[in-house]
Amino acid sequence: MKKIIFTFILLGITLSSTAQVLSNKKGNYTKADSLRGSLRPERTNFDVLKYDLHVKVNPEKKYISGVNKITLKVLKPAQRLQLDLFENMKVDSIVFQEKQLSYQREFNAVFIDFPIPLDGKKEIKVDFYYSGNPIVAKNAPWDGGFIFTKDKNGKPWVSVAVQGTGASLWYPNLDHQSDEPEEAEIHVAAPNGLMNVSNGRFTGKKDLNNGFTEWSWKVTNPINNYNIILNIGDYVHIHDTYQDLDLDYYVLSYNKDKAEKQFKEVKPMMDCFYKKFGEYPFIEDSYKLVETPYLGMEHQSAVAYGNGFKNGYLGRDLSGTGVGLKWDFITIHESAHEWFGNSITAKDIADMWIHEAFTTYAESVYVECRWGKEDALTYLFGLRGSVMNNKAIIGDYGVNTEGSSDMYYKGANMLNSIRSVINDDDKWWTLLKEYTETYKHQIIDTPTVINYFEKRTQAKLTPVFDQYLKYSRLPELQLKKEKNKVYARWNTDVEDFNMPLTLNVNGKDVLVSPTNQWKKMPFKVSLEEIEVDLKKYYILISKE
Template sequence: MKKLIFTFILLGITLSSQSQILSNKEGNYTKADSLRGSLRPERTNFDVLKYDLHVKVDPEEKYISGVNSITLKVLKSAQRLQLDLFENMNVDSIVFQEKQLSYQREFNAVFIDFPLPLDGNKEIKVDFYYSGNPIVAKNAPWDGGFIFTEDENGKPWVSVAVQGTGASLWYPNLDHQSDEPEEAEIHVAAPNGLMNVSNGRFTGKKDLQNGYTEWSWKVTNPINNYNIILNIGDYVHLHDTYQDLDLDYYVLSYNKEKARAQFKEVSPMMDCFYEKFGAYPFVEDSYKLVETPYLGMEHQSAVGYGNGFKNGYLGKDLSRTGVGLKWDFIIIHESAHEWFGNSITAKDIADMWIHEAFTTYAESVYVECRWGKEDALTYLFGLRGSVMNNSAIIGDYGVNTEGSSDMYYKGANMLNTIRGVINDDEKWWALLKEYTENYKHQIIDTPTVINYFEKHTKASLTPIFNQYLNYARLPELQLKKKNNKVYARWETDVEDFAMPLILKVNGKEVRVAPTNQWKKMPFKNSLEKVEVDLKKYYILVTKA
């Protein structure tokens, strides 16, 4: 399992309680939500070490069957284990030491009983056999499920995307982000004439003599459950390298030349991300782009790509500035998740901003590497047009719920604002790289991130993170003139909010540090000549 980082400080309690106030579902949670989202002894007494998944896929019947051999380490003496498999799927049998175990199902949870208590600090293996017609996605990847479709030549094309919905939609596992296997093997039987591409390295194929060929892959790094993937299609393979990293591309046979041209963007992307975030975190498992019948997904070492070999987001610019059309959104965004989401993982999906805010910010980092800081700021500013500012970015803990979709664009602009607060780009880039390298292959939470940024900047960033993450409205800088003097204060939900920033007064930069109380500014001037660079700070400004 990835090392799970806990930060037991007052900040954690504060963030959690405040996010409960802004519950996205207003507390209307079910027992099924708790079974999926909470951590109880049936889950925490065990540590997943390995998944060895064998699955056969019948595209015509939209049917799958197989077994997941799960190696676990018993951490505390226990007699009951919770694994997860969607209730529409069949549990065929669960075997331990060649004997079938008894189990009970409740919603998507499967509670497995062992005949005797298991000793702590002991490794065991459970074989979980299952089958059924998995849920088919109506609009992947935004709703979870399988995709059974055909390519332009009428050949079957199959994949699955389950982030948020849960990997237990299609295979049994301990379906919570706080526990990841140290390694995984994925063996997928596909109809003859088709290829399966999964995570990690290809280890071989075998003709099963029944009209199916089994394609085997191995992952040697910790991996999120939702990242484990199968992709079945009429694929061809392209290979390249970047430094010591293998770049492997799998695309439908008729798209080979389009891919060869479009995927040239990977090398400059790696140049940028290696410099700003550190080396690719899964070198042992290679980097892959796999063409998918949906837009894209950050499947670790097998990134899903369905952007039509176009720049932008399906040929459109999400920022509405023109900057987003200079590069392929899916290549950059989904690949950035290898650092933010796949390597650094949020313990609870309520903290998914740890994935999405940093990844969206990484888009602007790539822009800055290629075209300069002004374009990067323009891009981030343009993304604000899609921010709602109507609920908290952080969701409710323990009930398997994400916060607001503002975790993307607002979250990225929050990080850019903090860059402005630090006001030293050399320190900012060093901080960002140290963060990604320090928490490589680890599972963390919001207090851990904030504590790290505060410790390494020696700045009071807690109130700033708190306002953006836990409240809907933006910090409002209020300016007023009285007796030929200028005063400023912050209007925020958070108490003791003090965010320094740079003002331009008559064209000259002045660094000031307003608080929640009216404070005289170190200059005399008319308010009309006091300016704020709103590309650098995501705030509201009012003058009275």
């Protein structure tokens, strides 16, 4: 999830959703933006195969040090590699074949030079040693950084959240969503008496005989850089299972009873998501909820949970309808990201709607599974009170910038509108499940998503996606009556917009297909007798 700050009309209060969203600048980009967001030969000539991260965390000094042993495959002959590490962190050394490599730093980019050109199709390993005081988040997860705090017993409690900001804030990596390691090992040395929880499976702990214990974890699936995580605290472990999936919960020791009660929701959630989206995409790495000192984040196989063991969003309903208080927002939303964002990943963060629109829609899917379609539609309709409709959902490519935060609620309502256009729920659920299965563990972009939905439905959906994603304005259905005849057309930014919809005409449903040109409708009634179910279609209506 990314940062959303909005005035919530229905509740009359200001709320924030989780995680960092970068501004939709539309220009005024710096070289630092390009170095982080663009794909150049220094990045594309290499494919990251594995991160083997070793890091020691000193909570008292807010200091970390370690090495990332990076295995890469050389795709094309190359002599220079770009890795990334925030400029406030120290590069201690970079070692290749037991020799230190030369490098140059430019903003957060580290350009590494090899002594001779590397042959294509060859695997290499680069050991990147580093240290320093990482940026501390002022208000995680809405700004990126480390969280050094203490639990109510005075014990250190440490975590980090860097979505949008970048994983290179705390460890060296190829910091772009287009390239994920196929696997990762995370070894975190924490003060004795504390536990570290990271992604994947626990593989053991080791007393380092220096006041620290190293906790080791292994991920066997591809993983986004920003999803690689550490969580240090006075944790206790709760274990359960769902079918062949291990469910593991790590919470502060004094919250065990609360967690056992609150996390019972995980199993009905899995019932729903397995049915609608397919099996959990990282069974080999297990499913975990980890209590964190911030609200939440979709860290793959180690979902961050900080919702206070309450239903809703910190006990509140983002939809203002009451439906959002029936379930725990963080458990459902962040877990849905395992399918949408962690398994299916956007190549450029300008396309983060691929993560957030589908995940927000998944909230309503869970509601529908538990309490029925009408509650799901009510929930989605309520979320519209937070849509701004002032910027495009898709951001600028190649500069590490996202589009509008409308990617959440407008994006979810767009998907619901497309479901209504398809007008066949069995077909819709098949379409959605096959989407998650087709692109499981893949990195995709907006055209890929649109092409999939068009080909599978044989419907002309490109103009529909384009209007919602590339323009701030909603489609407007215009109706007029002339000489006892009713005419309709779509008023849109996109040309050749032809979105069919069902009108309720004098109590009867009539399927019509307006275009951008005035088109005579197959009925003769007053405009007042024509209605649209606005819970099913996110559009504007005007009658002349």
